Amino acid sequence: MFDNKDQSRTSLSELGEFGLINHLTKDFAVKQSSTVKSIGDDAAVIDTKGKQLVISTDLLIEGVHFDLSFMPLKHLGYKSVMVNLSDIYAMNAEATQITVSIAVSNRFPLEALEELYAGIELACAIYNVDLVGGDTTSSTKGLLISVTALGLADADQITGRDGAKDGDLLVVSGDLGASYMGLQILEREKQVHKVNPNSQPDLEPYSYLIERQLKPEARRDIIDLLKKIEIKPTSMIDISDGLSSEIIHLCKNSKTGVRLYEDKIPLDPQMINVCEEFKIDSTTVALSGGEDYELLFTIAQTDYEKIKGNPNFTVIGHITPEGDGMNLITRANTSIPIVARGWNALSNETED
Amino acid sequence: MFDNKDQSRTSLSELGEFGLINHLTKDFAVKQSSTVKSIGDDAAVIDTKGKQLVISTDLLIEGVHFDLSFMPLKHLGYKSVMVNLSDIYAMNAEATQITVSIAVSNRFPLEALEELYAGIELACAIYNVDLVGGDTTSSTKGLLISVTALGLADADQITGRDGAKDGDLLVVSGDLGASYMGLQILEREKQVHKVNPNSQPDLEPYSYLIERQLKPEARRDIIDLLKKIEIKPTSMIDISDGLSSEIIHLCKNSKTGVRLYEDKIPLDPQMINVCEEFKIDSTTVALSGGEDYELLFTIAQTDYEKIKGNPNFTVIGHITPEGDGMNLITRANTSIPIVARGWNALSNETED
Incomplete structure (x- = not known):
């Protein structure tokens, strides 16, 4: 499932920033009824339908959080989403949307980013989450992924870190x-x-x-x-x-x-x-x-x-x-x- | 207003990650009534009170988006917030919360990050926005800032990119x-x-x-x-x-x-x-x-x-x-x- 031996390479500069975002996200289907506006505007729009919104964010940096010499890019995409959804579930909320921003040096061809986004898409599909925005830019060194996850919950269902009682x-x-x-x-x-x-x-x-x-x-x-x-x-x-x-x-x-x-x-x-x-x-x-x-x-x-x-x-x-x-x-x-x-x-x- | 000639230096490793977040954000006051839970849990919680949520994110990378040789850190913090709020206003929404994640190499002392957060805090104060979360990590090279901005608007007030009509x-x-x-x-x-x-x-x-x-x-x-x-x-x-x-x-x-x-x-x-x-x-x-x-x-x-x-x-x-x-x-x-x-x-x- 996670294998891709295709070795063809397309330079990112052929696409440009907007072309790149469109290309990487074109197969992401909207699954959540709360997603009003997704990728393609200044901001995404979410209808919370009276629920409270839960938001969490994580930054993953090559050489600090992952090592591409043994971490396949599809796995990395999948794991980047998991790390954030985990925070949403820890609030006892339903994860509903994510934004994904990446910075890449020019050593990465388009096919590498396609692998990364295939992992992100798989995670979104399995966990019923919509990708609704992000930013794609160049980096001077390595790969960097910033994921923000949103979730919804009824106010009385949210669990914080502060409610443990003696005897629990x-x-x-x-x-x-x-x-x-x-x-x-x-x-x-x-x-x-x-x-x-x-x-x-x-x-x-x-x-x-x-x-x-x-x-x-x-x-x-x-x-x-x-x-x-x-x-x-x-x-x-x-x-x-x-x-x-x-x-x-x-x-x-x-x-x-x-x-x-x-x-x-x-x-x-x-x-x-x-x-x-x-x-x-x-x-x-x-x-x-x-x-x-x-x-x-x-x-x-x-x-x-x-x-x-x-x-x-x-x-x-x-x-x-x-x-x-x-x-x-x-x-x-x-x-x-x-x-x-x-x-x-x-x-x-x-x-x- | 933007000057700080204090040259004392504190190593980040003295504080640790959680100490660092606490230290940098301890003076940020909650201003929005929609902010239920801010920094200090797995995720922040926002009560949208029936409005639609607008979300936007941007990544700013040293050497690509800014040059610290002429960009003071306080200005950089302020500008990082502006770039994102601008996207929220472009949807005709009120900006209400931000999350800020940073990755820093060990060449930055604590005092440098304090300057950065002073600019973020000033932006939050002037624009009436709450900092509600983020992630702080080390980078192998340079400084990187990822800001996600949230805003609220009545559904019928939101303006997209897609509504222009012939004659407008x-x-x-x-x-x-x-x-x-x-x-x-x-x-x-x-x-x-x-x-x-x-x-x-x-x-x-x-x-x-x-x-x-x-x-x-x-x-x-x-x-x-x-x-x-x-x-x-x-x-x-x-x-x-x-x-x-x-x-x-x-x-x-x-x-x-x-x-x-x-x-x-x-x-x-x-x-x-x-x-x-x-x-x-x-x-x-x-x-x-x-x-x-x-x-x-x-x-x-x-x-x-x-x-x-x-x-x-x-x-x-x-x-x-x-x-x-x-x-x-x-x-x-x-x-x-x-x-x-x-x-x-x-x-x-x-x-x-």
Whole structure:
């Protein structure tokens, strides 16, 4: 589905800016009834029909957020959309529109941008989102993608980071840390390939991890499921920077503490195996790896019966009074403070 | 107002990403009653109160869209906002919120970003707009600013590019070409400065042109004025790429032709003088210079009495059937087709 071996090349300057936008977006169909005016005017127009609008934006930069030596452009387009939709779902809203701006250096031919937009289009189709605007410009170096996502929700359905209460359960969807280990695999293969360009890596044992890194999915299904089982989380956030960083956001905004249980953190068996292979602690990866795009939320204890036994959800802890602090209860039953580390700290540790 | 001689420097890494966002945005007050949730969650929340939402986005890249050797960061912040608000006003909407994402290389200290955000804050204060979100990341090279602007309007007040009718008058606000000539002055001074770093340029004769380039204003006053005199334009666009390019957009989208009269195009005397100094044709600059951020719109002939004699408006032509084409009627009374040229073509011509 994501393959394109066509090697023909068309220079961007043949099209000009407006020709380029038209060319890249001509097959994007309007799917949302709220989209009144899409690409082709000074601005897009959206009829919110009495709902509240939710808006989020992210910037992805070559060499900082992605490496085109192992990230296919179609995947990159898809992932750029996911990263933003994930923020909209984390507000318990329906994602409805996106704008996409790109800056490209002249080393990219038209066919490369077509691949990028094919990934964006696939994401829009699967998640029922309209591309309604953007900007296309040249850059002095590399590729840069700026996505803004819009969503709609009834005012009383929106979940912020600030609603967690003492006694609430801390719940996470899916499993954690796989995306980070997928990136480690890809970076290792890149180094091997540099030394021996003819090496044929067997990536099959790592397929889940690599998919989590290259083609993550935003958890719209979780939002739909929560609605179906009639749970409105008291607070919610998506996991982009790593579990510990997101827990700290929830607690600080809600003015609470938390007890997080190490043995409850959901890890995929493939992720555990690869952590052993890399001699890296799997809990550290789950806490600080990032790019999982799972949803982390709190629910009232009275809602526990509704999620009990559901494989989509794992209760990993509970909310405590602010004065009790934010603590990880380890497998050895000791309590250690949760600290935000994110990418930098983890990279340093890996290099130790 | 725009001076800051403080030379102290704080490294960005001392703050971290979240600390940086908090630090830069802590003094931004919420002004719009539609802003429900601002910076500090996965997404911002906006209550549109039954109005339609208008959204526009632009990307500004160092070395492509601005040159920090003569563009102070505070001006750059201000201009980044203006460029986007201009698109919202061109839809006949009220600008209400913006998001700002920046990518910076580590050559920028905190104080530089504070200057940038001081300009953004000033723009927000003057134009009554809330900063509600964004993303802050590192770049491998230079500074990059992505602004998305939101606006609200009653559905029946929105003006697109597609409503011009045969017989409508073509009207422009302000004067054209000054911003482009301001840029020529600044680039000339940069070259002089390279040769003789002690030269003290007298820029007083060029003050209007330089202000148009460094600190343009979006024409919210024109939108207010049109409402006051009870004119709803049949079509409207803002002039960012140059008059000819924007006229072509209006005509193509409206499926009309146009007759544009060279002798009616409003030019500032300072701009005419500098065009003579640079031996460049002032009409060419007005047609292709760009960055004027004036509004170009069409009105029904029956509305003519309402704008007659108003110094804010100049009637520069009229709409014709599509088959008659898009033509410039020169001072010598010959008719030549209007072609889009924009920056590139003009730069080439200047270099001839």
